[in-house]
Amino acid sequence: MNAAPPAVPDPDRGRRGVGLTLLIVGCVIGIVLNLLIFVLPAVADPQFDVYMAKLARSALLAYLPVALYLSIPWLIDRYDPEPWWALAGVFAWGALFATGVSAIINTVNGALFGEFFSMAVSAPVFEEATKGMAILGLVVFLRREFDGAVDGIIYGIFAGIGFAATENVIYYMRFEKELDQIFVLRGVLTPWLHPLFTAMTGLGFGIAREHGARWAKVLFPVGGYLLGVFLHAWWNGIPQLFPAAFILNLLVGSMMALTLLIMVAVLVYRKGQTIKKFLQDEVLLGNISQEEFRLITSYGGRIRARMSWRGKPGADFVAAGARLALSKWHTARAMKGSKATLSMDFIVPLRQELGRLRNEMMNRRR
Secondary structure, eight states: OOOOOOOOOOTTHHHHHHHHHHHHHHHHHHHHHHHHHHTGGGTTSTTHHHHHHHHHHHHHHHHTTHHHHHHHHHHHOOSSOOOHHHHHHHHHIIIIIIHHHHHHHHHHHHHHHOHHHIIIIIIIIIIHHHHHHHHHHHHHHOGGGOOSHHHHHHHHHHHHHHHHHHHHHHHHHHTGGGHHHHHIIIIIISTTHHHHHHHHHHHHHHHHHHHOOHHHHHHHHHHHHHHHHHHHHHHHHHHHHOGGGHHHHHHHHHHHHHHHHHHHHHHHHHHHHHHHHHHHHHHHTTSSOHHHHHHHTSTTHHHHHHHSTTHHHHHHHHHHHHHHHHHHHHHHHHHHTTOOOTTHHHHHHHHHHHHHHHHHHHHHHO
16 A cells, blocks of 8 residues: 655645634634625615615625626636635625725715715725735735736735725615616626726736845835826716716726726636746656646646546646746745745645645545
């Protein structure tokens, strides 16, 4: 009987544990804040049951289309798709923590400085900051799953869709008499605006991750955040200053959201080329076969592997191969600039992981 393969070292395990704890705490805080703002004031209302029925209907209407929205970036990012649990984490952060904290701040600022300040200044600054915290958390606590521009944008999109879904619940409640028009506006015409704004923050973090210089780690994330704030402020402020420009504003916003999706597709292709480049020498070293190389570097390789005789070990094998290539890419960039990188610590464990998963696949085939 063959001995079980040794456990593969995980250089990121401690960081992930801290990050998960902070995620749970943040989401709990968000739930409490949302309940305090949108449910607790109605508890003493004689029509509380009616209020809760409206809330449930609005939540259903807001969250039903979410699966469709999320499927689009998920389908585009197929060379090295982000793990579902990481995507679920940033979605939950946007839907719970970011909405709860932002609602408190915007409500206070609206009472103190007026609706225009709350919409055009407070909301862009604090909503983009609270959503952006999810991406910062990934960079700090889940660095293995954050490689560059594509990852930053995808995570930003998921955080933004989470925020927009919960915010839509509030809008559908508030404008119940115009629900049809509000649903078309927010659920059909502009569901990608919050994802667009937060994707700018994610893009900044992604470029910083690729660049690696100390100054880039500050300049690009801050620049991406400020761009997201500007776009958000522009979207919220222009219709209030110039109501007649609403249709033009809507058209420009829609074109920008389409441009975002095109940009993601282009960056995903670039990511696929990077994986191919940095995995070629693994074939020469004998760590993977030519057939395995083609599978790992193919678009949608994980899905094909899972649907074949390889099953889940095959999908994990493709994922580990892509992670190995990207870790080598970051290591090469760091060495070129005489800098250290955590990615170097992942290379040997990932090679060991490939061997372990290959054995699992072979055992399935017997």
